[in-house]
Amino acid sequence: MTLHEDLVRTVVYQHPQALEAISTHYCPGCTHGIAHRLIAEVIDELGIQEQTILVAPVGCAVFAYDYLAVDGVEAAHGRAPAMATGIKRSLPDRIVFTYQGDGDLAAIGTAEIIHAAARGEHITTIFINNAIYGMTGGQMAPTSLPDQRTTSSPFGRNPAIAGNPIRMTELIAAIEGSAYVVRRSLHNVREIRKAKKAIKTAFRVQQAGLGFAMVELLSACPTNWGLSAPDALKWVEEHMVPYYPLGDYKVLDAVKALEDRE
Amino acid sequence: MTVQLLKGNVAIAEAAVRAGLEAYFGYPITPQTELLEHLSARMVELGRVFVQAESEVAAINMVYGAACTGVRTMTSSSSPGVSLMQEGLSYIAASEVPCVVVDMMRGGPGLGNIQPSQADYFQVTRSAGHGDYHPIVLAPASVQEAIDLTFLAFDLADQYRHVVLLVGDGLIGQMMEPAEMPEMRPIRPRPDWAITGAKGRSKHVITSINLTAEENEAANRRIQARLAVIRAREQRSxxxxxxxxxxxxxxxxxxxxxxxxxxxxxxxxxxxxxxxxxxxxxxxxxxxxxxxxxxxxxxxxxxxxxxxxxxxxxxxxxxxxxxxxxxxxxxxxxxxxxxxxxxxxxxxxxxxxxxxxxxx
The missing domain is CATH 3.40.50.920 (Rossmann fold)
Structure with a gap:
């Protein structure tokens, strides 16, 4: 074997098998594509493509089932954790995950996510927080920041009128039944690598049957924020991270043991 | 089969179990709560799925998820709770997955009361949620008929991959009458369209979204064609x-x-x-x-x-x-x-x- 042949056979990076080889409908600079790819890489690495079931949300990620090469269903707005509960209880040995935006999870679906966590439902939730309603064209989200201008808070979000942004990760972490609840961000390569590690742990928590797992991913929406793609990433770092601090909010000892074995 | 003195709600619950119910999701509401209570014991005894949901909204969406996996699934409620299920019923109908819903109707509108009523007739026969469809609706007049129609409900749901509602009221649900309970049926195999993980086959997707008018009209035409068959074949009186x-x-x-x-x-x-x-x-x-x-x-x-x-x-x-x-x-x-x-x-x-x- 020549040196050259050896090099050709060493694959260091490739298109994940669990990610369909098609273009997405996401806007330029949107971080949904990164989140999808991280999930697909984790599914490949854990070898769970044939046993994984995706519950897609209503929102920009409504067609996530087109992009991930796994069985999928499309939930009603906010109801993904309830639907995932019905699926997981009926197929307890499959890996079931929801992929939900902030409007879906933190507004219309608040009851469903909280009670799925409280039941310790053995599902994994990937929570995309971009502080805006993307699909409907940039309205105020439950996670929009104070003073953030949106098409339904044109003078900036005034908490006295529009209420306060809600920190779901802190809320879910406080619930008995959640096993692994962390917040990560997709605004730079370092954070993306951390995000992937967290997603992998969240799926492994489900495999081990340890309880409910959720990874919040701070995400960019350049189109509806009215920013360039690089500026949108900077906006995540400078405005979102201070309000939504990154970190581990709930990691059961049993989950730490999983991570140590990694 | 022997004749027993059975209460309507309990009889329907037990009939569902014997018809092969594998997953039940519900929320307490009078006058159907005995149904949920009976299943909270029976389903667990049999190693089947029982979840008391946080709301009727969640319950019907749990049913939706379970239905996508191909198990026989149901929920039960009463008028205000069925109002809350309208969204989920519409999604289930559009997704063409089978489920059974029991509605023990009570006096409305609003909180009304828990007395027997038939005021959900429009709510259940006209559409059960947004969009353009009719669920199949069965209305027993005795405990025995409630048992028999519960079996039929699951069979029709499977046959047409459709929503079947069994409607009664506090009288049917609370009354005790002599009735015969059929023997336990075996669990039927999962249908091949189910979402089970794409092992050894191409992936399955169950969705109710059809982005273009052409696609959605075609989906509607398919549903209407099936409803036409149901209308021709399934009238009972x-x-x-x-x-x-x-x-x-x-x-x-x-x-x-x-x-x-x-x-x-x-x-x-x-x-x-x-x-x-x-x-x-x-x-x-x-x-x-x-x-x-x-x-x-x-x-x-x-x-x-x-x-x-x-x-x-x-x-x-x-x-x-x-x-x-x-x-x-x-x-x-x-x-x-x-x-x-x-x-x-x-x-x-x-x-x-x-x-x-x-x-x-």
Missing amino acids: VEHYIEGAKVLVIGFGTSGRVAQSAVKMAREAGIPVGLFRPVTLWPFPEDRLRALVDDGVEAIVVVEMNAGQMLEDVRLVVGREMPIALHSRLGGAVPLPEDILEDIVAVAQKLGLAGPETVR
Whole structure:
């Protein structure tokens, strides 16, 4: 074997098998594509493509089932954790995950996510927080920041009128039944690598049957924020991270043991 | 099978178990709670799925998820809870997955009361949520019929991959009657369209979104074509004292059951009256009703525990010329046979079918 042949056979990076080889409908600079790819890489690495079931949300990620090469269903707005509960209880040995935006999870679906966590439902939730309603064209989200201008808070979000942004990760972490609840961000390569590690742990928590797992991913929406793609990433770092601090909010000892074995 | 004294709600729950129910999701609401309570023990004993959900909204979406995996699944509720399920029912119908929903109707609107009512007729027969479809709706009038229709509900749901509603009220649900409970059926295999993880096959997707008008019209046409088949094949009704009837009393469920006593009394008084009791509310048993009307019916008395919702379906079948009297009780009130008899006699007298002294 020549040196050259050896090099050709060493694959260091490739298109994940669990990610369909098609273009997405996401806007330029949107971080949904990164989140999808991280999930697909984790599914490949854990070898769970044939046993994984995706519950897609209503929102920009409504067609996530087109992009991930796994069985999928499309939930009603906010109801993904309830639907995932019905699926997981009926197929307890499959890996079931929801992929939900902030409007879906933190507004219309608040009851469903909280009670799925409280039941310790053995599902994994990937929570995309971009502080805006993307699909409907940039309205105020439950996670929009104070003073953030949106098409339904044109003078900036005034908490006295529009209420306060809600920190779901802190809320879910406080619930008995959640096993692994962390917040990560997709605004730079370092954070993306951390995000992937967290997603992998969240799926492994489900495999081990340890309880409910959720990874919040701070995400960019350049189109509806009215920013360039690089500026949108900077906006995540400078405005979102201070309000939504990154970190581990709930990691059961049993989950730490999983991570140590990694 | 032996005859046992069974309470309606418990009988439906046990019938569901024996029909092969694998996953139940529900939320307590009077007057159906015994159904949920019975299943909270039975399903666990049998190693099947029981979840008490945080709301009817969550319960129907859990049913939706379970239905996508191909198991026999159901929920049960009462009118206000069924209102909350409308969104989920619409998604389930659009996704063409089977499920069974029991609605033990109560007096509305609003919180109303827990007394027997049939005021959900429009809510369940017209669409059950947004969009353009009808669920299959079955209406038992006794505990035995509730058991039998529960088995039928699961079979129809599977056969047509559709939503089937079994509607009763507090009387059917709370009443104890002698009835026979069929033996336990084996769990049927999962259908091949189910979401189970794409092992050894291409991936399955179950969704209700069709982005273009063309795609969504095609999806709607497919649903409508299936509904047309259901409408042609699945109309069901029961008749009593129908021979030579010139006056036809029409009522479903509890109303039909009470009206049967009134018709019996009227027959004993010599009035040529019969009872027509729809068992399927959708599809409404229009073919049989039309045949009866063509066979010499001169007037109709509709008995309902609502303001005359089924009457609209009756009117569509019989045309505008047919005289129809409505005996209607509202808000949880139940009709009495004697009161229905008075209406039958009044109609018969107008037609010259009863003398002025007929009323007892």
